[in-house]
Amino acid sequence: MLRQYELVERVKAYDPDADEAMLNHAYVYTVQKHGSQKRASGDPYFSHPIEVAGLMTDLKLDQETIATALLHDTVEDTLVTIEDIEANFGPKVARLVDGVTKLSKIEQMPEDERAAENLRKFLLAMSEDIRVLLVKLGDRLHNMRTLHFIKNEDKRRRIARETLDIYAPLAERIGMYEYMREMQALAFEHLEPDAFKTISGRLAQIRDQEGAQVDAIALAIKQSLAEAGLKVEVKGREKQPFSIWRKMAERHVSFDQVTDIFAFRVLCETPEDCYRALGTLHTTWQFIPGRFKDYLSTPKNNGYRSLHTALIYEGSMRVEVQIRTQDMHRTNGFGLAAHWAYKQHDKPDGQVAWLRDLIEIVDSSHDAEELLENTRLAIYQDRIFAFSPKGALFQLPKGATPVDFAFAVHTDLGAQTIGAKINGRHMPLRTQLANGDVVEIIKGGDAEPQLSWLGFVVTGKARAAIRRAVRNKEREEVAELGVKLYDQIAARTPAKVGKKALREALKRLELDEEEDLMYAIGAAQITDQEVMEALVPGSTADFGEDPDWARRHGQPISIRGLKPGNAYTLADCCHPVPGDRIVGLRRKGESVEVHNIQCLSLANGIDNDWLDLDWGDRSGVATGRLVVTLYDRRGTIAEMANIVARNHADVRSLDKVRIEDPFATYEMDVEVQDLAHLTRILSALRASDAVAQAERI
Incomplete structure (x- = not known):
């Protein structure tokens, strides 16, 4: 654990004008307030915020961020209030501590109670001051380093899963690859211990057997570039177990079929030298087509800059090579944090603009699970670049289509899309875009998003907007059914039901609008008895077991999106399981057939009714x-x-x-x-x- 004077000296080393008194006060304050609290490891609790502050000094962040790191748990875990923080350390530190505290509160909620509104507020706070996220990432990284001390396995797995699904991608999205890699490695070890042990063991074997060959390849690259008059540094490194495991899963291959276990990094003096080095390597060894990426001329959204290529070494071995300058290498490790250290008074809008898309996704998402899916799609990054006809550049995930492009330009444009031209040619909307494509969207005034688009769009923003539009349309249809059922229910009450009775019923059922009641009836979210009792209290005292009611409202169906009474079967062609995205095919006179949305046989059902479905009760197998x-x-x-x-x-x-x-x-x-x-x-x-x-x- 860092001592008080050591922490202050670290900050003063890169910021001589830092307020030493404030840093000392924050250090002593957190020690006093956390007092005798202990961590799962048995260490004093205040050791955690002090270590997080140390991580922030490694990033050379300003004094307010260091103070926030020291104080970030005081409001959550002690009797300290935000007002106390502001009185002692000023409004800027208080605002940052409040932002970190809000996310901590969200983490502690059960998954189904994590309010989208709270998450939206946190994303807004991040977009206004990214230092909130930097402190939170430091907090999560240190917690992952000590995760093994937690005895409850379920809790360890929950924290590890959350780290892998949310925090590691967020670190990647702002260019903090060092944090991302360590989080992934630690989470992987807890989530997949058998796979982690197996892959780590295989890597150790390769290291023992082929370590000398890695050194030989690095030396050959360096000598080739030296002969071309380039002064470079060449490093070989093995990929992380998680990276290898993910590649095995994505490509459906075994460990022995992963060809690029080792990668090489060439560090040059200038950007011009990077391109010269690339040319030399491509003329010395055969390069693999389709594997070259130029992030120098077109950096990633998170500021990452490098040249990527892959070579065939000595006729058979595939070698991955990254070429960049020393400055780029330092910035690439810590991304936005490195940017902040040198330009604290600038707001790097290009690097946080994606947060606005996340906020829109939160507003559009239907439930916690859909929100997590769409957020994952928005923050994972494997990018291509496409242009509008006027030359505006848009970064999109690999596999993006013209529909994704349209929603990236503007939600309204996406909703009105009826066609697209790619490089001047009319192309299907499901066409995957390639780097450098010029995309022109054709729109229609009466157009609306189609359910079938969910089969090919890949961006979280597009999926959220399409689902919202489909739900709104479906809600209208279900509400119409609810009106008919309501009339039948009202006719069975012992008294005539008028507008006054309906208004009172809405209050008793805690519903805001008449339309909400009709939708609840049509979607079978509320029973006939409950509606009757709300309209005329006491009217169901002798209701008994109505066979018609029992038939309509039997056991809760396990598929959401089906109208009451609709039977269903799980398709044998694709074997959908809970968690798959699913659609239903409705044929006249038959039960609804539930398919995985990727199922190839769906093409045969184009003339049938398609239903947007989701899983309900997941308790079965x-x-x-x-x-x-x-x-x-x-x-x-x-x-x-x-x-x-x-x-x-x-x-x-x-x-x-x-x-x-x-x-x-x-x-x-x-x-x-x-x-x-x-x-x-x-x-x-x-x-x-x-x-x-x-x-x-």
């Missing part, structure tokens, strides 16, 4: 179908079954479908809770030496 290729040797089937069992799942059926020496391929039905459960099983299978390949059918 679903069947996921996998195809697993094992090494055909003794014990591999048992190992596969053990992996499934260790992940708390059951094998429902197992069929051998193909033998191709030395492999045997099986189709396996597994009973799982949801998509996350199925994904964990797949990842564990892919990390096993017994498994050559594992995919979901």
Whole structure:
């Protein structure tokens, strides 16, 4: 733990004009207020805010940020108020502490109670002063470093999952790659301990066997560039276990099929030298087409600048190379924090503009789960660049379509889209954009977002806006059904129901508008008895078991978006499980067939009614179908079954479908809770030496 004078000396080393008295006061204040409180490790609680402050000094942040780091838990965990902070340290520090405290309160809510309004306020606070996020990231990083001291496994996993889903992507989004990588590594170790251990062990083997070759490649690159008159520094590094695991999952490959375990970084003196180095490497070794990216001329939104390429070394080995200057390298590690250290009085609008999109997503999201999905889409970054006809540049995720582009320009433009031209040619709206495409959106005055767009859009902003439009339209249809049902219910009451009775019923049911009641009736959110009792109190005393009512309002259906009484089946072609995005196909005279939105057979249902569905009750089990290729040797089937069992799942059926020496391929039905459960099983299978390949059918 940093001593008081050590912390002050760190700040004074890069900011000689810092207010030493304020820093000393903040240090003593946090020690006094946290007093005898202890952390799970047994250390004094005040050691945590002091270590977070130390992380902020590593980023060379200003005195107000250091004071905020010291004080960030006092309001939440002691009797101190924001007014106390303002009286002792001024309004700027108080505002920053308040911003960090708000997010801490949101974290402690149950997932289904985390109010979107609170999150929206936090995102607004971040967009006004990004230092709130910097302190919160430092807080989360130190908590992850000490996570192993928490005895409750469920709590450890919850914190690790939240870190991987929210905080690591946020760190990446503002260019703090060092924080991102460490958070991912620590979270991965707690969430997937078996996979972490397996991949780390394989990396250690490769390090022992091929360490000398890595040094040889780095030396060859340096010598080649020296012969071209370039003074450079070359470093080789192995990828993090989480990065390898994610690549295995995304590409559906085994560890042995990941070709770029090691990467090399070339540090040059000037940007011009970076391009000269690139040319030299491309003429010395064959480069791999499609793997070159120029983030020097067009930096990422988070300020990241570098040249990326991939080479074939000595005819067979694939080598990933990043080329940048020393200054770029320092900035790339800590992104926006590094920018802040040198330009504290500037507001880097380009690097926080994405927060405004997040705020719009929060406003559009229907529930906590949808919010998390759309937020993830907005903050993960693998970017392409596209232009408007007037030359405006837009950064979009890889795989983005003209619809994503339209919503990125403006929500209204996205809603009115009816067609698009890419590089002057009319193209389908589902066309994936490539780097440098010029996109012209064709709009219509009466157009509206289509449910089918959810099958191909990739940005959180587009998904949120489309879902909101579809819900609004569906709400109108459900409310119309509710009006008809309401008339039937009102006719069964023992007294004539007028406007006055309806107004009183709304109060009793705690609803604001008549339309809200009609929607609640149409969506089966409220029973006939409840409506009757609200209209005429006491009218259901002898209501009894009405068979018609029981038939309409039986056991709660597990799919949201179906009208009352609609039966459904889960499609055998795609085996949807809770967590998949789903749609329904409604054929005349048949039950609704529920499909995964990625299902290829949906193309055959184009003439049927499509329903926007979501999962409701997830307490049951679903069947996921996998195809697993094992090494055909003794014990591999048992190992596969053990992996499934260790992940708390059951094998429902197992069929051998193909033998191709030395492999045997099986189709396996597994009973799982949801998509996350199925994904964990797949990842564990892919990390096993017994498994050559594992995919979901």
